[in-house]
Amino acid sequence: MLRTLDIRDMLIIDRLELGFQPGLNVLTGETGAGKSILLDSLGFVLGWRGRAELVRTGAEQGEVVAVFDLPSDHPAHAILEDAGLPGGDELILRRVNRQDGRKTAWVNDRRCSGEVLRQLSETLVELHGQHDDRGLLNPRGHRALLDSFAGTDAARESTRRAWGAMAKARKALSEAEAALTAARAEEDFLRHAVGELDALDPKPGEEAELDSRRRMMQGAEKVRESVGRAHAALGLDGAEGAMGDALRWLEGALAETEGHLEAPLAALERAMNELAEASDGVERCLEALEFNPHELEQVEERLFAIRGLARKHGVAPDALGDFAEDLRERLSALDAGEGNIAALQQGLRAAEAAYEGAADTLSLARRDAAGKLDAAVMAELAPLKMERAVFETRLAPGEAGPDGRDQVEFVVATNPGAPAGPLAKIASGGELSRFLLALKVCLTQDVGGLTLIFDEIDRGVGGATADAVGRRLAALAGQGQVLVVTHSPQVAALGAHHWRVEKQVVENQTLSRVVPLAPDERVDEIARMLSGDTITNEARAAAKALLD
Structure with a gap:
């Protein structure tokens, strides 16, 4: 769980200290107030590749510190051990970006590489938005996502070993044939x-x-x-x-x-x-x-x-x-x-048969998991007001490789009888948000210790649909920690913890700050989200109704 985020001299943030809680954490604010800067800063300390120029104008360097609580069975412990870094029940990530572009990172006060940060980040945080960049909209990543849902680690490892043995046998035969030709x-x-x-x-x-x-x-x-x-x-x-x-x-x-x-x-x-x-x-x-x-x-x-x-x-x-x-x-x-060639040919045939068997076993596991994933996503779509939509995981024969010979693609149909197609092409903005939320919920339900971040996942939906999205996010947060950047008052009202991101001008310099909201302040913020800059009594009443 992400406990604190300390940002200094990054873009329009001079100094910001945030303390997050378990459950649903919501961040709201006007467009351009700096919500994306928070995600950029978090991505920076996690080693993600993002914006090149992050240091605030006039500062020598920018710095971000993130503190995570780690349970004893958290997968990050294995990465720390492999990297020779100190562990414990608290993980402190610190990264500095200097004005000249040089970056330096520490894990638990020990220097480390950006690659180690990225490996740790995969066990700590899942970031997702409507404009997905983590593989949900890219069919090339669908097979890996299905494997993660199916838990096919053992079957994939067996297939990879068989592929390696087959490649080795094929190479040995090729070299022996070439040597025999040259010898003749x-x-x-x-x-x-x-x-x-x-x-x-x-x-x-x-x-x-x-x-x-x-x-x-x-x-x-x-x-x-x-x-x-x-x-x-x-x-x-x-x-x-x-x-x-x-x-x-x-x-x-x-x-x-x-x-x-x-x-x-x-x-x-x-x-x-x-x-x-x-x-x-x-x-x-x-x-x-x-x-x-x-x-x-x-x-x-x-x-x-x-x-x-x-x-x-x-x-x-x-x-x-x-x-x-x-x-x-x-x-x-x-x-x-001639005798060696015959023996190598026989060895290759045996290796090919072993690969085929391992790949068949992996394909069966994927087909079984595909049906389960489809059923799980469909169950998630109903409370999101998409009970008539169809989600399908399609498997087709593909080019053989170390991970088998299956092509996997997620396709959807928004209404019964409508043709199914890729997520990004078939679904509208609001429908896409809900499909991705349902899919994300199913793919992460067995992943412990993750902080899930949704960046405007509710874009394009409103009213009862937005309320349904918020309720699903709140239910998901009941199992851990969820951070949501939202413009939806229905989603914001369901948050257990609420922050407002706002801009202010100090000595002719624009700065961004994040303010934790008390109950009365939440009413005004949600009323602003409902009515705009002028907050009416009717908007306050509607905000209170949402909060209640």
């Missing part, structure tokens, strides 16, 4: 390339190893001669023999040198060990330099073959193995393609 176009290439690569069977790192081996063999003779000389110089006829002789001579003289030769002997022994290690390494190198004269030719042949295939396929030599595996997979997919 390159089948000869694939088989030849895989055969070449399998025959060569290159290994990662092999190209570098072969290149190193080739370079070593190319310079092996020259290198082997130098290494052989070094090996001879290190052996028994060279350094190793000389160092062995020196070691024996020093060991023979050790006893006579009183320890002076111990350190040199130790160093010589270490040198002998290092020399032996160096000699072994040189010997291993000599062994490695030994090769078959034909080996160089074989190494070069394989090296050039690997490099040639790498250039041919535009990949690095070390990537030939992965490239070959990719080609094998494409060839396997080609070989298994």
